[in-house]
Amino acid sequence: MAHNQTTQDGQLIGRVCWGDLDALGELYDKYRMQVFRVALSITRDREVAEDILQEVFLKLYNFSDRIDPSVSLAPWLYRVTANLCYTHISRHRRWLLTALEDVIESVVAPSSLTCPERQAERSELRAIVQQAINVLGPSQRIVIVLYYLADLSLKEIAFILEVPEGTVKSRLHYGRKILRRRLEKHLKLLPEVAYEFT
Amino acid sequence: MNLHKMNKNQFNEHRVDYLVRYYLQESVANVEPSPQVWERIQLQIAGDARAPVASEPVWHQALWQRLTKLPLAVFRLPDLFEGDPQKMPLARVLFTELRLLNDWV
DSSP, X not given: OHHHHHHHHHXXXXXXXXXXXXXXXXXXXXXXXXXHHHHHHHHOOHXXXXXXXXXXXXXXXXXXXXXXXXXXXXXXXXXXXHHHHHHHHHHOTHHHHSOHHHHHHHHSOGGGOOSHHHHHHHHHHXXXXXXXXXXXXXXXXXXXXXXXXXXXXXXXXXXXXXXXXXXXXXXHHHHHHXXXXXXXXXXXXXXXXXXXXX | OOGGGOOHHHHXXXXXXXXXXXXXXXXXXXXXXXXHHHXXXXXXXXXXXXXXXXXXXXXXXXXXXXXXXXXXXXXXXXXXXXXXXXXXXXXXXXXHHHHHHHHHO
């Protein structure tokens, strides 16, 4: 199955090399959500995430001849996405000041939260988690998002970020440590909310 | 790992892991990029595919006329290329103007 996916991607990349916009469109439809969600989770800004998505696929079009068609395209896309996010975060410290809650409120469908009490609990929990994530630096944040959101292994993240696996392990370890320290304090205060997720 | 065999510390770690994963996935579960992104990609590719126009006097003149109508902030080029999302619309204005000019010439 994975081999078929790779072959299919390879064929599409080959067509993109010849300037085939339909092939790029097929790859865009296939991977846009993954790229966009990772970018949004890291940058916390919808417009920036859309700009990054655009930039990733423009790079795919412009540098398609440098992409190995025999391997999966996903790691290459994650690598470019992570690099663009890192550049954005490094240049714009705005992310430290941006209210994540605004972004989250705008992207989470209100229909999924029916009961007012549950809605209040979730909002409170979301606020606690977002405060914890706010503290992470760009490197830790990117690793945390790739690990928890994209469900990638340490080895895959190391390949994507072009750093040793030990570096990823270290960033994940310290990122989790910060998250735990921040969250455990609050979870004791919110037992009924915490138990819902255990 | 089986929840029943965890000590308190492991249980708390597991709980926090679960929470972060749940939160991150939930926060983007119902969000999609706007259709305009793909349109912009196509536009940019189409724009790049056009060869730049030779610097003839008429081209210079037309360019100057166009540029003088642009907002002053557009001329702060270093800001444009720092990727500040607040200034990206200006970059797009410049890009659109140049593309229109290219078509016109």
